[in-house]
Amino acid sequence: MYKKRMKPVSVMMIVIMAAILVLSGCGKKANNGGAGASASPSASESASPSAPASPSASEPSSPATGAGKKVGMVTDLGGVHDKSFNQQAWEALQKLKEEDGASVKYLESKKDSDYIPFLSNFVKDGYDLTWGIGFLFQDAATQVAKQNPNAKFALVDTSVDLPNVESVLFKENEGSYLVGIVAGLTTKSNKIGFVGGMKLPVIQKFEAGFKAGVAAVNPDAKVTVNYVGDFNKPDLGKLAAASMYDAGNDIIFVAAGGSGNGVFTEAKQRFKSGKKVWVIGVDKDQSLEFGNDVTLTSMMKKVDEAVYKVSKDVLNGEFQGGKVVELGLAEGGVGLPKDNPNVSEDILKKVDEYSQKIISGEIKVPTTP
Amino acid sequence: MEQSVPVVELAGITKRFPGIVANDDISLDLRKGEIHALLGENGAGKSTLMSILFGLYQPDEGEIRVNGKAVKIDGAGKAIELGIGMVHQHFKLVQPFTVAENIVLGVEPVRGLSIHLKQANEKVRELSARYGLKVDPLVKVQDISVGMQQRVEILKTLYRGAEILIFDEPTAVLTVQEIQELMQILRQLAGEGKSIILITHKLKEIMEVSDRVTIIRRGKVVGTVRTAETSESQLAEMMVGRRVSFDVNKEKREPGPVVLEVENLTVAGGERGTHAVDGVSLRIREGEILGLAGVDGNGQHELVEALAGLRPAIGGRIALNGADVTRLPTKARIEAGLASIPEDRQKHGLVLDFTLSENMVLGSTERRRFFGGGFLKDKEIDAYAKKLVADFDVRSAGVHSRARSLSGGNQQKAIIARELERHPKLIVAVQPTRGLDIGAIEFVHERLLQARSEGKAILLISYELDELYKLSDRIQVISGGRIMGEVDPELGEDDDKIGLMMAGQASNDQGGGAA
Amino acid sequence: MSKWISSLNQPTALVPAVAILFGLVFGGIVMLLGGFDPIAAYAALVRKVFGSSYDIGETIRTITPILFTGLAVGFAFRAGVFNIGADGQYIIGMTAATFVGIKIHLPAFLHAPLAVLVGMICGGLWGALCGYLKAYRGVHEVISAIMLNWIALFLSNYLLMKFLVEEGQQKTPNIDETASVSIGWLSEAMGGARMDWGIWIGLISVALFYILLWRTKQGYDLRAVGHNPDAAQAAGINVKTTFMKTMMISGMFAGLGGVFSVLGVFHYQVASGASEGYGFDGIAVALLGGNHPVGILFGAILFGLLTYGSAGMNFDANVPTEIVRIVIGSIIFFVASHSIITKLLKPMLSRRSTNKRKGASADGNAG
Known part of the structure; x- marks a missing residue:
């Protein structure tokens, strides 16, 4: 009798086990960082356009300045395929490998506690530069940089005041101001939405700039704000978008990481059923991914360019430790994409106009809403 | 042929x-x-x-x-x-x-x-x-x-x-x-x-x-x-494989004062909104075995659970040794002298994955003896279990073997040992010989009669009329949650009469039932 | 439910050992198929874990929280309760400790113990809430615990943002130095790895787990309820309060995990959109350890080694992330599905025992 019962028991257990593995699965990308693209013959580094024929492709064979140099990066919890800054940073490193022949590698963090050992890992392996991607790296980078004064570090979205750390910050509020102008002039209902990931200072910079931009050109337009509370929940983004569109908003600016993908999904569904709604993308030119049917424009944050530039500096022996680089409109670190087929010439002119005013300092864009 | x-x-x-x-x-x-x-x-x-x-x-x-x-x-x-x-x-x-x-x-x-x-x-x-x-x-x-x-x-x-x-x-x-x-x-x-x-x-x-x-x-x-x-x-x-005696020695005994008194007990849980136990009154005295006959599913389970405090009574009163226990939890009833030999010994009687030792002190009221200061006193517990195992002839691979490894008969013996050794006033035994072989049945019957001789009150619920006739001093019949009447086992088996009552027809001389 | 839970409560040593071997071999085959050198990969794993005192220290740091959540889940399993809510209890314990660490100022000999205690108790209460819902409101613990996990996460975020997090930040300021349970000299000795009192309290908890369950009356009641709630109830054990007590103690273990994470490792807390999942790791660890405290300790060590060492597998041996995941997953899978292993081992074991019996009877004849 008892023996017979064992069967469902074991099945049950396997199911539970499987569930656990799945549950922790999405996070398991975790510690299992990526094998260096240079060495991996597998297709796992799908982003790599070069597809080196042999695992040693990146070794001295390349004539460029980066030969023999190693640059590593540690992602934050979003992982390397986050379609956002982690991915952009990784793309930049891959470019570094192709064009300059440097070895590059990444490790994906699963837990906050991974930051320190992962940074240390690169340091111990003699990397010439180690990136920490995301504002959560502040403490980890501080500690590891202090412990390893001879190693070089660079950070995105946060700053550490140490001689061996270069920090890259973006003036997201300035770029958001410009897409705010596009939204303010495009809206027909005078109702505009903003969907944020978590109510964090860095996301609130988007909100503040966006609101100011809308208000500058269309004081009657009302901006509704919704923070979904998570960067990796497309379903929440979709829900938020649905209720905003239902309430008459015709444009949504989204700064919510993976959750933002849900906003695009909702917009596309509505487009298919014949309703015209817009989304303003973030970080990259998201029309490339979600198409021009719903993507009005995007607030680009050129993490890739910054990561590439700083890395290249290191290869050239021009590391600027201790420096905090703040990239705004003036520096070309934020802004609209080159092509904006859905935005009229008149509006683009206005955007240019305001852009100049910001660069010249005539307009100061707020950082908090 | x-x-x-x-x-x-x-x-x-x-x-x-x-x-x-x-x-x-x-x-x-x-x-x-x-x-x-x-x-x-x-x-x-x-x-x-x-x-x-x-x-x-x-x-x-x-x-x-x-x-x-x-x-x-x-x-x-x-x-x-x-x-x-x-x-x-x-x-x-x-x-x-x-x-x-x-x-x-x-x-x-x-x-x-x-x-x-x-x-x-x-x-x-x-x-x-x-x-x-x-x-x-x-x-x-x-x-x-x-x-x-x-x-x-x-x-x-x-x-x-x-x-x-x-x-x-x-x-x-x-x-x-x-x-x-x-x-x-x-x-x-x-x-x-x-x-x-x-x-x-x-x-x-x-x-x-x-x-x-x-x-x-x-x-x-x-x-x-x-x-x-x-x-x-x-x-x-x-x-x-040996001679079996079918006759039990039931000595004549004058019952003592009332131990269990159930008055008009009503318990919810019947089908289609009826009461599973519907106004049952029982009295059992010291040294008396009251047999409760009936077809399975006529309120016996609910009655027993209500007596043990596992199921609330929605009406009526239960008194043990004169003290009202209707609202008391199981533990208090055990302390007041209730012992039970449950029908489903594996479900309600034993923790099968516990050792025999551990099972022997399950529900024990002697906290100080076995659980001094909140800690288990293994030596004391093992010694106690060994004594019970010897006294009640529980055959196992030792007191540290799991209850699961025992045969049904020995599991039942273990339960009976534990419950009787507690020196209860009232024993509620439900189908105590269910699934047991003749040897074990003999043993259980002997022990129950011995408990009767020692002046315990026993409520015996069984679906086997033979068993009831053999052991009981009085037999009452339950059907549909009600007591239908009483028969005197001394008068010999009267299958027709008891059968009719089991089928739900009240006896015409029910008046004498509760006495 | 309780039946399969109780079937998980059987400790054995041989079976997990064989299971780990199976998992390693299976993972090795996967790597071979993928064109990678399994020996090099496993060597990289071992090197990553034992390569330096820093790595050993960080491995211990990895083990600590899952040891606590593993104990939490295992303890509840013993009473037949599936505490999937260790995650929430962990968060609540962490948050409470953060509050004490930042908002209260006391000398070190009082501050740190108070923070630990408060965190532990709050984790316990969060668990008891789940136990209460199960016992008195009939809500299945799995359902309520999953919900309470989210509530814990967002409640904690709200409290942090409202009372502790400074303007322009996502994390709290550091706790007072007096509340820290880091062990500075040990960190230095371990090459800068983050060492704290957590692992020591964890080891004490392993002992407490054992004593509580097998040496006390409470533990006896709890196990009786876990194996057979009907019989326990019939024997006068209050099953409902036992559920609550169990979840309280279970929550305390989980809460301690969170406490040491903030007081020993980070010294600050981040308001984060998702939990770190230590509670779920704890389920795996409890299963690995057969819900026995010593087993859980080994399970946590195994899980910790694999988790921390896996970074080495793809960093040094260039095994891609996906393959590493399969390898780690299969090792855990084989250990957890021990019934398969038992079945495979059974013919061998029973042959051995029949041989033994034959031997015994031969002896008997000879004698």
């Missing part, structure tokens, strides 16, 4: 399981139109043998011949094909389906893509009439009595063309009247040429209905005898 050909022959069947030989060279033949009883204690190997015949197990050695031809029965489907049908102890019926739907389940007559129900109904009606089963094919199974459901099971086998019917402990769930009717049906089936194997441990039924009896002990055939040439005591001796 002796001269008729064997329809089934089992020759030298041996079946081994890891560590045990369940069937050891068993040979047996069943003749046409015969009722052949298979008698043996629990674990003797009856069920294994029948499972082999029904194709659920494969024998390691030996041969099965059906109608003279050697066959390999590799599944129930094959068994049915050979005309073998089995009426299981636990029915396998789909409650919301009608009788006919249940009977044709799996072998439905089809017309086009739909089930030809009309044809099924007719066939069932015809079979029912031929064997005197009186089953209405159109009612739903959930609306018919247990006895009727059993007939549906019989019809299922007949519908599939069974010539050989195996009955596994068929009377365990039936009322007295239903048992009588079943006996009649068995005779009729045999009369129509069906061959029947009847697995049972009830000697009375064997004597009444069977033609021959094969007795199995520890996996071996002890012998096959003609019923007409044997007696109950001979059968029992063959089954157990």
Whole structure:
């Protein structure tokens, strides 16, 4: 009798086990960082356009300045395929490998506690530069940089005041101001939405700039704000978008990481059923991914360019430790994409106009809403 | 009937399981139109043998011949094909389906893509009439009595063309009247040429209905005898392997003061909004065994749970030794002198994955002795368990073996040891000998009577009238959650009267019941 | 439910060992198929874990929280309760400790113990809430615990953002130095790895787990309820309060995990959109350890080694992330599905025992 019962028991257990593995699965990308693209013959580094024929492709064979140099990066919890800054940073490193022949590698963090050992890992392996991607790296980078004064570090979205750390910050509020102008002039209902990931200072910079931009050109337009509370929940983004569109908003600016993908999904569904709604993308030119049917424009944050530039500096022996680089409109670190087929010439002119005013300092864009 | 050909022959069947030989060279033949009883204690190997015949197990050695031809029965489907049908102890019926739907389940007559129900109904009606089963094919199974459901099971086998019917402990769930009717049906089936194997441990039924009896002990055939040439005591001796005394020594005893007093107790939980226990009043005195007769499912479980504090009373009052315990939790009742021998010993009596030692102090009221300062006193507990094991002859591999590893009889002995050693005032024993072999039954009966001699009040709930008559000082009958009346066991067995009360007819002399 | 839970409560040593071997072999085959050198990969794993005192220290740091959540889940399993809510209890314990660490100022000998205690108790209360819902409101613990996990996460975020997180930040300021349970000299000795009192309290908890369950009356009641609630109830054990007590203690273990994470490792807390999943790791660890405290300790060590070492597998041996995941997953899978292993081992074991029996009877004959 008892023996017979064992069967469902074991099945049950396997199911539970499987569930656990799945549950922790999405996070398991975790510690299992990526094998260096240079060495991996597998297709796992799908982003790599070069597809080196042999695992040693990146070794001295390349004539460029980066030969023999190693640059590593540690992602934050979003992982390397986050379609956002982690991915952009990784793309930049891959470019570094192709064009300059440097070895590059990444490790994906699963837990906050991974930051320190992962940074240390690169340091111990003699990397010439180690990136920490995301504002959560502040403490980890501080500690590891202090412990390893001879190693070089660079950070995105946060700053550490140490001689061996270069920090890259973006003036997201300035770029958001410009897409705010596009939204303010495009809206027909005078109702505009903003969907944020978590109510964090860095996301609130988007909100503040966006609101100011809308208000500058269309004081009657009302901006509704919704923070979904998570960067990796497309379903929440979709829900938020649905209720905003239902309430008459015709444009949504989204700064919510993976959750933002849900906003695009909702917009596309509505487009298919014949309703015209817009989304303003973030970080990259998201029309490339979600198409021009719903993507009005995007607030680009050129993490890739910054990561590439700083890395290249290191290869050239021009590391600027201790420096905090703040990239705004003036520096070309934020802004609209080159092509904006859905935005009229008149509006683009206005955007240019305001852009100049910001660069010249005539307009100061707020950082908090 | 002796001269008729064997329809089934089992020759030298041996079946081994890891560590045990369940069937050891068993040979047996069943003749046409015969009722052949298979008698043996629990674990003797009856069920294994029948499972082999029904194709659920494969024998390691030996041969099965059906109608003279050697066959390999590799599944129930094959068994049915050979005309073998089995009426299981636990029915396998789909409650919301009608009788006919249940009977044709799996072998439905089809017309086009739909089930030809009309044809099924007719066939069932015809079979029912031929064997005197009186089953209405159109009612739903959930609306018919247990006895009727059993007939549906019989019809299922007949519908599939069974010539050989195996009955596994068929009377365990039936009322007295239903048992009588079943006996009649068995005779009729045999009369129509069906061959029947009847697995049972009830000697009375064997004597009444069977033609021959094969007795199995520890996996071996002890012998096959003609019923007409044997007696109950001979059968029992063959089954157990020693002389068994059927008579219990129940000394005359004048009961003392009232120990348990139940007044108008009402407990929720019946079907369709009725009360499971509906205004029951009982009184049991020191040194008295009150037997409670009734068909399973008439409020016994709920009554017992209410007495133990496991189920709330929605009306009435329970007093133990004069103190009202109606609202007290189980623990307080145990402390007030309640002991219980539950019907389902594995579910309610023991923690099977605990050791024997751990089980012996389950619910113990002697906190200081076994759990001084909140910690377990292993030495004390083990010593206590060893003493009980010795006193009550619980056979195990030691007090540190798990209760799960004990046989049913020894599990029951362990429970009885624990409960009696607690020196209770009141013992509630439900089916205390259920599933036990004769030796163990003797033991349990002796212990209960001994407890009675020591002045304990005992409520004995059983579905076996023999047991009630043997042990009780008074017998009351419960039906539909109410006490229907009382019989005096001294006056001898009066099956008709008690049977009617079990079926729900109140006795006309109920007035004397509560005294 | 309780039946399969109780079947998980059987400790054995041989079976997990064989299971780990199976998992390693299976993972090795996967790597071979993928064109990678399994020996090099496993060597990289071992090197990553034992390569330096820093790595050993960080491995211990990885083990600590899952040891606590593993104990939490295992303890509840013993009473037949599936505490899937260790995650929430972990978060609540962490948050409470953060509050004490930042908002209260006391000398070190009082501050740190107080923070630990408060965190532990709050984790316990969060668990008890789940136990209460199960016992008195009939809410299945799995359902309520999953919901309470989210509530814990967002409640904690809200409290942090409202009372502790400074303007322009996502994390709290650091706790007072007096509340820290880091062990500075040990960190230095371990090459800068983050060492704290957590692992020591964890080891003490392992002992407490054992004593509580097998040496006390409470534990006896709890196990009785876990194995057979019906019999326990019939024997007068209050099943409902036992559920609550169990979940309280279970929550305390989980809470301690969170406490040491903030007081020993980070010294600050981040308001984060998702939990770190230590509670779920704890389920795996409890299963690995057969719900026995020593087993859980080994399970946590195994899980910790694999988790921390896996970074080495793809960093040094260039095994891609996906393959590493399969390897780690299969090792855990084989260990957890021990019934498969038991079945595979059974013929071998039973042959051995029959041999033994034969031997015994031969002896008997000889004698």
